[in-house]
Amino acid sequence: QVQLVESGGGSVQPGGSLKLSCEASGVTLDTYAVGWFRQAPGQEREGVSCIASSDESAFYRTSVKDRFTIHRDKAKNTVYLQMNNLQPEDPAVYYCATSGFANVVVCSLNQFGYDNWGQGTQVTVSS
16 A cells, blocks of 8 residues: 655745655656645645656656755655745645656656555745
8 A cells, every 4th residue: 555644844934945855655756757746725726846757857846946946765665845935925735746757757746646645745935
């Protein structure tokens, strides 16, 4: 049974940093693409970043490019999202998810390509 557990959320001031973790069990994360998504109250869930199988490629939504970095620790079977310079538009519940298929060379920020989801972790940015 695949289980994804996100952690690392919290409350920071604008300009602050957080590092989110997505730890997996029941699946070898390196085989699959992993995406980070977020959903703010009253808004649709949107893709933030993704990393392809075996780190073939990574993508970011425009608003987080140059601020967020996705990377994978194969030994820990964990994918991280380092978020720097957090802005008032970033607060949301952040979710990680794995692709429905293995060996994905080019990942997608479209949530419909992902099958297994974590429970989410809250990120708050306020002064």
